[in-house]
Amino acid sequence: MTNVLTLTNVSKSFGALKVTDEVSFAVPKGQALGIIGPNGAGKSTLFNLITGNFLPDTGSITLLGRDVTRSPAMDRVRMGVGRSFQIPQPFEGLTVFENLLTAAAYGQGKREVEVQDTCVSILGDTELLSKANTLAGSLSLLDRKRLELARAMATGPKLLLLDEIAGGLTEGECLALVATIKALHAQGITIIWIEHVLHALTSVVERLLVLDFGRIIGVGDPDAIMASKEVREIYLGMEV
Amino acid sequence: MIWIDVLVQGILLGGLYALFAAGLSLVFGIMRLVNLAHGDLIVFAAFAILLITGTLGLNPFLAALLAAPLMFAAGWTLQRFVLNRVLGKDILPPLLVTFGLSVALQNGMLEIFSADSQRLSVGRLESASIDLGVVTVGTLPLLTFASAVGVIFVLNRIFYTTALGRAFRAVSDDPTTASLMGLNPKSIFAIATGLAMVIVTLAALYLGMRSNFDPSIGPARLLYAFQAVIIGGLGSLWGTLAGGAIIGVAQTFGAQINPEWQILAGHIAFLVVLLIRPRGLFPRAVD
Numbered sequence: 001m002t003n004v005l006t007l008t009n010v011s012k013s014f015g016a017l018k019v020t021d022e023v024s025f026a027v028p029k030g031q032a033l034g035i036i037g038p039n040g041a042g043k044s045t046l047f048n049l050i051t052g053n054f055l056p057d058t059g060s061i062t063l064l065g066r067d068v069t070r071s072p073a074m075d076r077v078r079m080g081v082g083r084s085f086q087i088p089q090p091f092e093g094l095t096v097f098e099n100l101l102t103a104a105a106y107g108q109g110k111r112e113v114e115v116q117d118t119c120v121s122i123l124g125d126t127e128l129l130s131k132a133n134t135l136a137g138s139l140s141l142l143d144r145k146r147l148e149l150a151r152a153m154a155t156g157p158k159l160l161l162l163d164e165i166a167g168g169l170t171e172g173e174c175l176a177l178v179a180t181i182k183a184l185h186a187q188g189i190t191i192i193w194i195e196h197v198l199h200a201l202t203s204v205v206e207r208l209l210v211l212d213f214g215r216i217i218g219v220g221d222p223d224a225i226m227a228s229k230e231v232r233e234i235y236l237g238m239e240v
Numbered sequence: 241m242i243w244i245d246v247l248v249q250g251i252l253l254g255g256l257y258a259l260f261a262a263g264l265s266l267v268f269g270i271m272r273l274v275n276l277a278h279g280d281l282i283v284f285a286a287f288a289i290l291l292i293t294g295t296l297g298l299n300p301f302l303a304a305l306l307a308a309p310l311m312f313a314a315g316w317t318l319q320r321f322v323l324n325r326v327l328g329k330d331i332l333p334p335l336l337v338t339f340g341l342s343v344a345l346q347n348g349m350l351e352i353f354s355a356d357s358q359r360l361s362v363g364r365l366e367s368a369s370i371d372l373g374v375v376t377v378g379t380l381p382l383l384t385f386a387s388a389v390g391v392i393f394v395l396n397r398i399f400y401t402t403a404l405g406r407a408f409r410a411v412s413d414d415p416t417t418a419s420l421m422g423l424n425p426k427s428i429f430a431i432a433t434g435l436a437m438v439i440v441t442l443a444a445l446y447l448g449m450r451s452n453f454d455p456s457i458g459p460a461r462l463l464y465a466f467q468a469v470i471i472g473g474l475g476s477l478w479g480t481l482a483g484g485a486i487i488g489v490a491q492t493f494g495a496q497i498n499p500e501w502q503i504l505a506g507h508i509a510f511l512v513v514l515l516i517r518p519r520g521l522f523p524r525a526v527d
Binding site for chain 2 (some may be wrong): 053070072073074077078083085089091092093094098099101102103105106107108109111112151154155
């Protein structure tokens with residue numbers, strides 16, 4: 001099986017603080033990988049390194065067999081990295097449909113007419129069809145989260161990065177979103193998902209990675225990881 | 241009757257101010273960049289048109305048509321290689337750079353074109369007028385106003401119905417997120433400044449045909465442009481047209497009372513609007 005993404009000894013510091021410490025892992029094609037860890041463990045920084053918002057101090061990042069360690073963010077989008085943000089960041093002055101259209105046209109380097117149909121079907125998949133002409137700035141939280149997902153999908157990703165997309169949602173909303181993500185995963189998209197809502201995460205991912213103080217302290221089968229004493233102590237902060 | 245005439249003349253003059261302001265408004269709206277050299281760029285474009293009319297013997301309108309792509313290239317280059325480097329969280333560096341550019345442009349033009357007053361000559365059109373029954377309006381002022389309406393209409397069409405316009409709005413919302421959607425904010429900024437320079441060329445054409453210009457008049461044009469943008473409300477292009485008209489009307493009414501009052505009346509109108517509506521008349525709903 002080929003790897004969509006490979007990180008090799010990636011480190012990143014902000015001043016004296018090492019937020020990513022010699023991180024190495026690979027994600028095979030089609031896998032859904034979950035990332036958990038306490039606040040400040042460096043999870044979002046890891047995403048920023050993968051998308052190219054931050055450049056690593058040392059180490060290398062390979063995307064679909066190509067070294068992208070120094071490539072700018074927009075090149076990586078065109079290669080197939082789609083991302084949703086922890087705090088939804090839609091283009092508020094654009095309608096929901098325009099948000100998708102822009103992401104799809106520029107993310108895939110195509111003309112708008114070529115991507116219109118795809119955008120409509122993504123709106124359907126993410127249950128946003130009725131909000132297509134609403135300004136993104138006036139959406140509810142669930143719809144903003146859906147738009148994050150939809151917009152990431154619109155860039156035509158081979159690798160989808162989800163950053164706490166279930167956070168802040170009610171139980172019912174969360175289940176609906178999980179169903180959408182499962183459906184996307186079933187289409188064969190590789191997913192890396194950072195999440196605090198563990199039951200949502202473990203119902204989708206096949207592999208779990210635990211981050212603490214920028215280091216990987218465990219990676220493997222979700223059940224085994226959740227059962228390990230070390231993870232329970234560090235991540236859940238309790239002795240069970 | 242004379243007051244209706246004054247009102248109409250003022251509104252038409254506002255078209256010229258709106259043309260000065262549209263490019264400024266475009267650039268500010270997309271990248272929060274205040275271009276202090278905007279007025280001098282208008283004068284620069286006017287000299288460029290003058291140079292083309294002189295050397296090729298063309299009518300100013302055709303000369304402007306030739307100058308427009310050159311100005312687009314100049315704006316694109318300026319943004320790509322200079323202004324993009326100073327854009328950031330701190331608003332001071334771009335202000336300093338464009339202020340420096342303003343000084344350099346004024347002195348450069350003084351060196352090349354001298355301090356002599358110039359004019360773009362269009363023969364009979366300069367004094368032609370149309371009788372509308374109640375008032376008689378100059379053809380050139382009417383053309384200016386129509387051009388301002390046209391420019392704003394086209395800009396709005398671009399903004400709301402094209403891929404480029406959506407990209408403008410997306411990078412204006414959030415350049416970082418935009419780059420994760422595959423947009424390149426820096427090259428989109430360069431296109432925006434190029435487009436602003438095309439509008440500047442049009443503004444320069446009417447400025448040069450309607451009044452004398454010399455290398456020193458840029459800053460005052462910048463001031464009118466600013467006032468029009470702020471009266472209209474930041475981010476609203478039709479508001480900018482209204483802002484231009486308000487300054488124009490204030491100026492013509494001021495001049496009617498006493499010719500010395502023309503410029504002052506415009507500034508007073510600006511201050512009054514600031515007092516009553518600090519965010520302008522038509523501020524953008526989502527800010």
